[in-house]
Structures are given as structure tokens and as C-alpha cells.
Amino acid sequence: MASDLSDLLHPDLITVGVTASNKKMLFQQLGALAAQTLGLAGGAVSTALTEREKLGSTGFGGGVALPHARIQGLPRIVVMIARLAQPVEFQAVDDMPVDLIVAILSPPDAGADHLKALARVSNRLRDRAFVAKLRGAGSRDAIYALLTSDEPGTTRDAA
Template sequence: MPILDIQAIVSLDRTECAVHCNSKKRILEIISAIAANSNAKVEEDQVLASLLSRERMGSTGIGNGIALPHGRLPGLDRVIAIVVTSDPAIDFDAIDNKPVDIFFALLVPEEQTEGHLQTLAMVAGKLNDKDTVKAIRKATSSDQIVTALQQ
């Protein structure tokens, strides 16, 4: 079941603004902790293992300072997003070799494949909008990030 509306997967309790960190592994640990704290069915170490496993296949840094880390999780009943901005931007092995400061992580139920790809495409399309990205970068609170994504 594809998610066609970003509002269905983004929430304030899974959004963090201007997180201080300095490595790819650390930002993925932060994302995993946020996911686990917001959903009792999600184990932090499972999330981290899933995200790291995907990154080993190739960086999810899509360029322009944006990364879309993603992974499948058993026991998840719906797609969830974790949105984090970092200050400073960090080296994430992105395709354009530029540092990344916007992380839009997607966790999907293990058995979802088709919906997962459509959701990724929808998110990538949203993050392709220069005004949305500019608003996310200017945000000083999680509220402002969520608002930027919902415009």
C-alpha cells in the first residue's frame, strides 16, 4: 500500500532539528534511537542494523546535502519516517561527495517492497523541491521542519 502523502509518515515525535554529530554511524544511531523511542514495536539495535546493512550496499546520500537512509523491519505495521537535520553537515559518502545535513529515514514493514519504492520516490520528489529544502535548512525547530514538509 503506497503512501502518497508525506503527512501520513512524518510526525513531530520523530523529527529532530540541528543535531550535533560528526559521523555517518552516529547519525544512524540517533535516527535509530528516535525510531525506538517513538514506537514500542521497534528495537533500536534492529533499526541500526537494518540501516547499516542498507548503507553497506551503497550510500543513501542522494546529493544536494540530502540522504534517504532506509530499511525494512519485522513487526512494523506501517511505514514511518524519521527526519533529522544535522549541524554541521557530515560526510555521508553521498553521490556528489558533498556533506549531508538533511536525513529523511524511512522504515518499512519487512514484507512491503512495491509500496516502499513508491514511498521513497514520493519523498525524493518532495526533497527535490528547492523551496522545501531551503525551509528545512532554515528551520530552528522540529515544528518548522514538519511544516516545511507539509507545504
């Protein structure tokens, strides 16, 4: 399975240094980013992420969360990345606070494609060395380069 996520990403959906004191504030900021970049209703995105989180924490472990929701009016599956300035409590499986959020937004009818996107992203996030590189990336462009490379943990080289 290719680990390149370029079909799900847009550089403007990656943000670093996000300041949020809790999940609600984080989801509001992700909603605002989706509104600005994708033309969606920010409140609807925030509400959808919050409602999904009520079903059970999407805290993945290792300081990473993978919130996801289905959004009316979204033409395709997209991934949003937020690296927090300070970790927030997320009720993660390992009880660690979260500082790296990889949110997946899907159209309501995405079905199996939504699950495939979740699997692809979670496979990348299982690699602790790769997650460390995401945390160490200095900019959204660097994060984008990491996530759009074919090999986990590497960027594309001009050979």
C-alpha cells in the same frame, strides 16, 4: 501526485540540531529515536540502516541523504527527519557532506509501498528551494508543517 507526506510522518520523529560525527553515530541516534517513539529495538533500526548503506550510499546530493530500511515489527511505513548541527561525510553522489537526513522505515512486506514512499519523498527533496526551507525551519513543528503541506515549499494557510 500529492506532495503531502502527513500519512508517513509523526512530529516526534523529527529532530533538529543532531550532533553526529559520522554515519554510524547518526544511525545510532535514529535508532534511539525510533525506539523511543515507535517502541522498536533501536539497535535493530541502526543495524538495518547501516546494512542498507553498505549496498551503496543513500546520499541524495545537495547535502541530503535518504537512508531507508525494512524493520521487523513495524506496522506501517514511517519517515524520520534529522537536521544535523554539522554535516557528516556520506559518500553522496555529489561528494558533498550531508546535513539533512530523511530516513524511511518500512515493514519487511511493504514491497511496492516502500518504493512509492521513496519516490514521494525523493520528489519533494529534488526541489532545492524546498530543501532550503527545511534547513531554515526553526523547529521540528516547522519542518512538520512544511512536509505536510500540499504544495512543495509552502505551509497550509487558513483561507
